[in-house]
Amino acid sequence: MNxxxxxxxxxxxxxxxxxxxxxxxxxxxxxxxxxxVVSAPRWYPxxxxxxxxxxxSSWIADKIQNVxxxxxxxxxxxxxxxxxxxxxxxxxxxxxxxxxxxxxxxxSFNRIxxxxxxxxWGSCSRKKNLNxxxxxxxxxxxxxxxxxxxxxxxxxxxxxxxxxxxxxxxLVPEYKQLRKKLKNHSV
Ligand SMILES: [Zn+2]
Numbered sequence: 372m373n374x375x376x377x378x379x380x381x382x383x384x385x386x387x388x389x390x391x392x393x394x395x396x397x398x399x400x401x402x403x404x405x406x407x408v409v410s411a412p413r414w415y416p417x418x419x420x421x422x423x424x425x426x427x428s429s430w431i432a433d434k435i436q437n438v439x440x441x442x443x444x445x446x447x448x449x450x451x452x453x454x455x456x457x458x459x460x461x462x463x464x465x466x467x468x469x470x471x472x473x474x475x476x477x478x479s480f481n482r483i484x485x486x487x488x489x490x491x492w493g494s495c496s497r498k499k500n501l502n503x504x505x506x507x508x509x510x511x512x513x514x515x516x517x518x519x520x521x522x523x524x525x526x527x528x529x530x531x532x533x534x535x536x537x538x539x540x541x542l543v544p545e546y547k548q549l550r551k552k553l554k555n556h557s558v
Contacts, residue, residue, distance in 0.1 A: 405438035454487035464508035478523045495525035517549040
């Protein structure tokens with residue numbers, strides 16, 4: 372992940388560059404909350420990504436004209452302050468839930484990280500470290516548990532393969548409904 376910004380109509384607009392092996396072209400996504408993401412192939416040179424964005428600046432300006440960046444900035448600061456206050460509590464809740472959900476120790480992992488991250492509820496690394504957004508702790512119980520089980524299952528199956536979803540389903544049969552519900556909660 373890489374953060375950068377572009378000046379459009381005298382405003383500095385932050386964007387994120389996501390490089391992935393599977394990306395074949397440049398792709399620009401502007402989310403409703405004003406987040407602006409460029410997906411790029413891993414090898415793609417940065418100056419060409421910048422040029423691409425500059426060429427698209429009027430399209431971007433159009434997309435973000437209704438985004439209230441001041442309000443978003445306030446929200447970001449508020450969440451940052453809440454995170455500081457509630458980080459410990461969040462860790463306790465998440466660790467406790469992991470203990471309950473992994474009660475027969477089916478899944479083994481190394482470390483648990485609790486973070487204030489955007490656009491992601493949780494992740495699992497190849498090194499078997501679990502990573503959760505602190506706000507997971509304060510979601511409705513069923514959604515919190517689903518996210519935790521989802522990440523635990525990644526300890527056995529890193530990709531979203533059929534095998535992965537079968538494993539999730541065996542532990543959370545109603546996972547499809549929960550995924551839909553989760554879409555109504557933004558990070
Ligand atoms: Zn996943």
